[in-house]
Amino acid sequence: MSSEEIATGDVANSAARDEIAMIHAEHINKRFGRDAAGRQALSDVSLQIRRGESVAIIGGSGSGKSTLIRILLGLDSADSGAVEYRGQPVRGKRSPGWRLLRRESGLVLQNPFTSLDPRWTVARSIAEPLRSAGVRGRTDVTAAVESALQQVGLKPSHFIPRYPIDLSGGQAQRVAIARAIVAGPSLLVADEPMSAIDVAARLQILESFKALRRAHPSMALIMVSHDLGVVRRIAERIIVLHEGVVVESGSTTAILERPQHDYTKRLIDAASL
Numbered sequence: 001m002s003s004e005e006i007a008t009g010d011v012a013n014s015a016a017r018d019e020i021a022m023i024h025a026e027h028i029n030k031r032f033g034r035d036a037a038g039r040q041a042l043s044d045v046s047l048q049i050r051r052g053e054s055v056a057i058i059g060g061s062g063s064g065k066s067t068l069i070r071i072l073l074g075l076d077s078a079d080s081g082a083v084e085y086r087g088q089p090v091r092g093k094r095s096p097g098w099r100l101l102r103r104e105s106g107l108v109l110q111n112p113f114t115s116l117d118p119r120w121t122v123a124r125s126i127a128e129p130l131r132s133a134g135v136r137g138r139t140d141v142t143a144a145v146e147s148a149l150q151q152v153g154l155k156p157s158h159f160i161p162r163y164p165i166d167l168s169g170g171q172a173q174r175v176a177i178a179r180a181i182v183a184g185p186s187l188l189v190a191d192e193p194m195s196a197i198d199v200a201a202r203l204q205i206l207e208s209f210k211a212l213r214r215a216h217p218s219m220a221l222i223m224v225s226h227d228l229g230v231v232r233r234i235a236e237r238i239i240v241l242h243e244g245v246v247v248e249s250g251s252t253t254a255i256l257e258r259p260q261h262d263y264t265k266r267l268i269d270a271a272s273l
């Protein structure tokens, strides 16, 4: 398809464009604080995420990674620029793109204990997105919860009755991942999913993500990570953010083995210390 065909932007082309970019973000700017002490968190960020691809967003602390993810998911608004999900605008909670994203995306955060309600059993936490989506049948919900637990390598009969307090950090994070994928999302977003987990359990989390990608080849994964070892194992493409600017992006091999930008070179050097 030519770029002219994509650029026409009519409804018929939305589906075609979806094949090319599931998420399409253009010229995103975001500033926190209006005065001189304010901070330009993102400057003119444009990117596309395709169906089924696995993309890592890397960058130092404060480079704008979480802000970018929040804007892509419609959880925060940009000052200027546009985000589309499957050809639909993501602009506030009434926008069609936001509604689609709410149904079709799952989010995994750094600390699983903040995303799981301590008063709820594992089964209830995992089932909650299904219930919000209107799935009511008890058998359907139980089957989906069990399947989600199996997909993250947790034995359903052991984990279904437990509460978060009975889980290790690694187990809790896998429950949080099960919750994020239980409704069969088209897009899974993970913001530093391993950084609060002890090193021994990180491999299991990584394996869970890899197994999910094999089981759901059309699901896109966006992962924010400081850990270039993780990024190398999970991502096909890397976007490098520095002070709110995309300084470089490309295939994982190209970025990690032949970085062009000094900042990327410094990140890679620091990771090998």
Ligand SMILES: Nc1ncnc2c1ncn2[C@@H]1O[C@H](COP(=O)(O)OP(=O)(O)OP(=O)(O)O)[C@@H](O)[C@H]1O
Pocket (backbone or CB within 6 Å): 032, 033, 039, 040, 041, 059, 060, 061, 062, 063, 064, 065, 066, 067, 068
């Ligand atoms: N709600 C907010 N109010 C004010 N400033 C904010 C807010 N959220 C983020 N910032 C600032 O915007 C910049 C980007 O923050 P962001 O959290 O996106 O970075 P990050 O790359 O995810 O960092 P980290 O790796 O430390 O989580 C930082 O300077 C941060 O202090």
